[in-house]
Amino acid sequence: MPATKIVVNIPGETPYDVRIGATVLSGLGESVRRLDGVGQAPHLLVLTDSNVGPLYLEEAKSSLRAAGFRVSDIVVPAGEDSKSLAVAGEIWSAMASLGLTRDCAVVALGGGVVGDLAGFVASTYMRGIPFVQVPTSLLAMVDSSVGGKTGVNLPEGKNLVGTFKQPAYVCASTAVLATLDDREWACGCAEIAKASVIDSDEFFFWMM
Numbered sequence: 459m460p461a462t463k464i465v466v467n468i469p470g471e472t473p474y475d476v477r478i479g480a481t482v483l484s485g486l487g488e489s490v491r492r493l494d495g496v497g498q499a500p501h502l503l504v505l506t507d508s509n510v511g512p513l514y515l516e517e518a519k520s521s522l523r524a525a526g527f528r529v530s531d532i533v534v535p536a537g538e539d540s541k542s543l544a545v546a547g548e549i550w551s552a553m554a555s556l557g558l559t560r561d562c563a564v565v566a567l568g569g570g571v572v573g574d575l576a577g578f579v580a581s582t583y584m585r586g587i588p589f590v591q592v593p594t595s596l597l598a599m600v601d602s603s604v605g606g607k608t609g610v611n612l613p614e615g616k617n618l619v620g621t622f623k624q625p626a627y628v629c630a631s632t633a634v635l636a637t638l639d640d641r642e643w644a645c646g647c648a649e650i651a652k653a654s655v656i657d658s659d660e661f662f663f664w665m666m
Contacts, residue, residue: 461485466604468624476604476628483631486518486592487525490565496588496626499563501528503553505576506567509536510594513637518567518592530556534575541571541610543619549579563588563626569595569642570602574620577608581623591625595638596646599630600653 461479477489491497502522506515511533522529532552534540566576566589573591580589593603609620635643654662 466624466628468606471606471624472626474625474627476630478599478630478632480631480633482629483514483517483592483633484521486565486629487521487523487527489627489629490522490527490563490590491525493588493590493626496563496590499527499561499588501530501556501558501562502565503556503558503562504529504531504565504567505534505549505572505579506531507534507536507540507569507572510568510572514567514594514634518565522565534572536571538571538611538616541575541616543610543612546575546579546582546610549575550583553579553583558583558587560584560587563590565590565592566603566625567592567594569593569598573598573602574607574609574617577606577623577625578610578620581608581621586623588626589623591628593628593630594634595642596635597642597649600646601649603628603630 461477461482464476465473466476467473504518515531519529532549534545564576564580566573577589580587591603593599606622606624608623609617612618654665
């Protein structure tokens with residue numbers, strides 16, 4: 459079944475594609491290679507977490523390397539604790555040590571925590587470098603990977619420090635949804651239900 463392409467148009471921002479399908483992760487490298495401002499990046503950093511990394515990191519890296527990219531990766535502990543200034547600081551330092559320059563890019567491979575964290579470090583490293591979203595949870599696919607919200611938590615509350623940084627591309631592989639547990643699936647469905655109520659009666663009754 460061919461992938462579905464949706465173009466996100468936000469006033470004042472560069473439009474970007476969201477590709478949805480079972481095989482889009484294997485084609486990640488080719489898709490990134492075609493992106494303006496990213497396709498010629500000399501070095502890509504894939505940021506993922508300890509839950510997603512063992513499942514999909516090698517596939518993502520292999521696809522990017524097959525497209526001719528130099529690829530490094532950072533794996534952070536899974537969970538909200540990684541969405542912090544301390545972890546962001548460690549990633550910034552690692553990016554500098556790897557020699558990432560302003561023409562490099564970040565690839566966020568994971569759920570909402572990884573996407574928010576990767577987007578935040580990309581938007582602030584060297585005053586902003588491009589990033590690509592590869593959401594691996596249903597909630598991230600339908601919510602946090604689109605729209606450009608990034609951020610980290612403070613002890614005083616969630617998402618108190620952040621930026622708006624639109625991704626250059628969103629790669630939503632439906633195949634990865636098979637590894638979600640019931641709670642993660644329910645969280646994503648709840649977000650879709652909320653969007654359907656906001657959008658239209660037609661969408662809501664179609665979803666029901």
